[in-house]
Amino acid sequence: MSLVVENISKNYGDQKALDNISFSVKKGEIVGFLGPNGAGKSTLMKILTTYLKADSGTAVVNDFDVVLEQKNVQKSVGYLPEHNPLYLDLYVREYLSFNAEVYGVSKSRIEEVIVLTGLASERHKKIGALSKGYRQRVGLATALLHHPDVLILDEPTTGLDPNQLVEIRAIIKNIGKDKTVFLSTHIMQEVEAICDRVIIIDKGKIVTDKKLNNLVTDRTEQIIEVEFDKAVNKKDFTSLPDFTSATNTHDLVWELTFSTATDRRSDVFDFAQNNGLKTLQIALKNKNLEQLFREKTAKK
Template identity: 55%
Template structure:
């Protein structure tokens, strides 16, 4: 159970975004997906969610193929994209009820998630009236609304102030107790605080895949490891 990826390859024209990428993530792991801009992280995450169709390779989500069973696998995944696309003219509760109807969830789940992510005081505001931190909470709320077994987070604290970062980090830590998480971020402290393992991509290939403690034993810190392996 979890995610299994075998020989995943994706090209955009002549650019090779992913080159025979293979790894597996066990159920309940919190894995940091790292790499410089253009390394292939977004392509990989979008391939897992079936938003992008790879050229070759196989992706299994809980032993079910993403290619042949896209609806089944999508129902098991929550995804917060980096740009956090939201309907800005909708009210918070209204938007989450809209997502609830799409995902076929029960109405009481919206109230549970609003409380879980700390949106109760803001639920009757329009999304465009919210601060960046609360908008991120709305994005996280829609991602966990269906209680996904797998949660993919792309730069979840992007643009937040230090207090907001701590709040979102604590929320992710709590969610990670019962959920498999792939966390992509450029903030190394976030990875060290939340992840037990790191997969490091560079130029479409995995250059490191190991427990975070092994990185600490080989390098002064995770930033040094990142720089040494992606130059």
């Protein structure tokens, strides 16, 4: 396992930031770490990168304990914090060269990470003259300099415009082909686009830990979108099994909601035949990550 977290807790005075959380991440996984503001995401990332110590529990990165083997953990991890610390008066290549000396890696590695993160056209500019997107690339390049096996990225796409989002997303996806990536973000589309798995934390507790392609199994309800060839009386839908509601979204298109995870499309098709209707289109609308996030973190 690349990451193993067991019964980690952390308090700030009377505030419990992390409450006895446990999970593990396999080598090569890209895991999205989600939660509302103040849920404990950054706190856990700082513990995994040795910036903070937990009050209780253990964490292991690449088989190194984050308390007992800090130097080995730091060598194994590439970390991009939420507020990317950069020396704005340095040139891109100059800044990477400085960090290469700190890590004790060869100068040839500088050119490798410049190419990998798409910084070739900006390498001779001062960091202070770069856009937010390119500054994030510099942070990623720095995190990659020492060939880490694990990348921990805290809000790597905050403040980027749509084009920059796509570019950084592609870089992270490419990096994830041979590294373990653990990233936090508030952008659900980000996780759906690049992650294999999602962990959702709320009030310091893990409320969901699931593979992205298994999200459908979390359904507590099902929505079927169907278009008929004729008008339908809304009351007629009550004959369908597990039916709860119907919404006429536009023209002859309806969204039918059922209180079951069982696929009811065949029942809708039979309903159409029994009522002298034709189905022009019919599709199951699966729950997306945003819906799941709202369900799991809604204030009660």
